[in-house]
Amino acid sequence: MTNSYVLILGASSGFGRAAALKLAREGFGVFGVHLDRAAGMKQVEELQAELTALGVPFKFWNVNAVDAAQRSAIVAEISEQFKNNPGSEVRLLLHSLAFGTLKPFVDVDGGDTVSQKSLEMTLDVMANSLIYWVQDVVRAGIMGQGGRVVGLTSAGSTRVLPTYGAVSAAKAALESYGRQLALELTPYGITSNTIRAGVTHTPALAKIPGNDVIMANAFMRNPHHRLTTPEDVANVLSLLVRPEAQWINGEVIGVDGGEDSVDLTWWKAPQA
Ligand SMILES: NC(=O)c1ccc[n+]([C@@H]2O[C@H](COP(=O)([O-])OP(=O)(O)OC[C@H]3O[C@@H](n4cnc5c(N)ncnc54)[C@H](O)[C@@H]3O)[C@@H](O)[C@H]2O)c1
Numbered sequence: 001m002t003n004s005y006v007l008i009l010g011a012s013s014g015f016g017r018a019a020a021l022k023l024a025r026e027g028f029g030v031f032g033v034h035l036d037r038a039a040g041m042k043q044v045e046e047l048q049a050e051l052t053a054l055g056v057p058f059k060f061w062n063v064n065a066v067d068a069a070q071r072s073a074i075v076a077e078i079s080e081q082f083k084n085n086p087g088s089e090v091r092l093l094l095h096s097l098a099f100g101t102l103k104p105f106v107d108v109d110g111g112d113t114v115s116q117k118s119l120e121m122t123l124d125v126m127a128n129s130l131i132y133w134v135q136d137v138v139r140a141g142i143m144g145q146g147g148r149v150v151g152l153t154s155a156g157s158t159r160v161l162p163t164y165g166a167v168s169a170a171k172a173a174l175e176s177y178g179r180q181l182a183l184e185l186t187p188y189g190i191t192s193n194t195i196r197a198g199v200t201h202t203p204a205l206a207k208i209p210g211n212d213v214i215m216a217n218a219f220m221r222n223p224h225h226r227l228t229t230p231e232d233v234a235n236v237l238s239l240l241v242r243p244e245a246q247w248i249n250g251e252v253i254g255v256d257g258g259e260d261s262v263d264l265t266w267w268k269a270p271q272a
Contacts, residue, residue, distance in 0.1 A: 198256025
């Protein structure tokens with residue numbers, strides 16, 4: 001039985017799910033945190049069935065990842081399990097939580113806008129929670145030399161889209177946290193990076209107003225003329241967990257097939 005685990009925040013869907021499967025295929029055990037109502041549990045059960053078939057150990061928690069008491073309980077449970085299995089480690093902590101307000105900041109006509117509560121919640125789930133999980137995981141000693149912390153950002157961290165203001169701010173913060181953690185975790189032999197994934201058809205993207213336009217633009221602009229898939233990102237995570245990736249630290253790594261580099265006007269020009 002494996003001693004190496006991945007701890008995935010947002011394991012039931014999208015990038016988190018693909019990472020769980022890819023890394024399980026490579027022999028890692030999976031600790032998965034997710035937040036799903038009854039309707040979403042079918043996908044969790046299917047994922048668990050696949051992990052069972054792969055023969056790796058796994059444990060899932062259907063809880064709010066920003067709940068401090070839940071976080072402490074999960075880290076304590078993993079620590080306890082590791083005590084009985086010396087040499088066990090969490091190799092990767094992946095932050096893949098998607099939960100944010102998608103409302104504009106301003107509407108003079110009295111339409112619904114971002115509230116203080118929803119803005120704080122977006123920042124808390126999509127950015128700040130990374131810090132609290134890292135603090136607990138490192139303090140508990142369940143991640144050590146060779147550990148990897150990875151967050152997921154988007155091109156929207158540096159660009160403006162209608163209704164993406166709060167999430168954009170969270171992404172900018174997440175990238176900043178990734179760099180700061182790289183500095184602070186280096187003494188422990190742990191790297192910290194942020195993956196900037198290309199536009200990917202997941203439930204989180206489907207919730208963004210105008211996602212059809214976002215996808216059409218990505219399809220046109222991406223040199224491969226297809227969207228990024230969760231598996232594209234999982235493939236890169238499988239590279240990052242290798243010892244050879246130790247020197248990649250404090251980076252925002254584009255995993256988008258070249259999408260972000262291409263100027264959209266270049267594609268529009270021939271049609272003009
Ligand atoms: N889809 C894209 O185009 C794209 C591109 C770049 C970056 N990202 C980022 O990737 C990350 C993952 O997004 P995705 O597209 O895989 O989304 P997704 O909706 O497919 O998955 C989100 C996961 O987060 C979990 N989750 C949400 N809130 C939670 C909470 N409070 N506590 C515990 N679990 C919670 C869900 O249960 C689910 O497992 C997000 O940060 C997103 O912004 C997405």
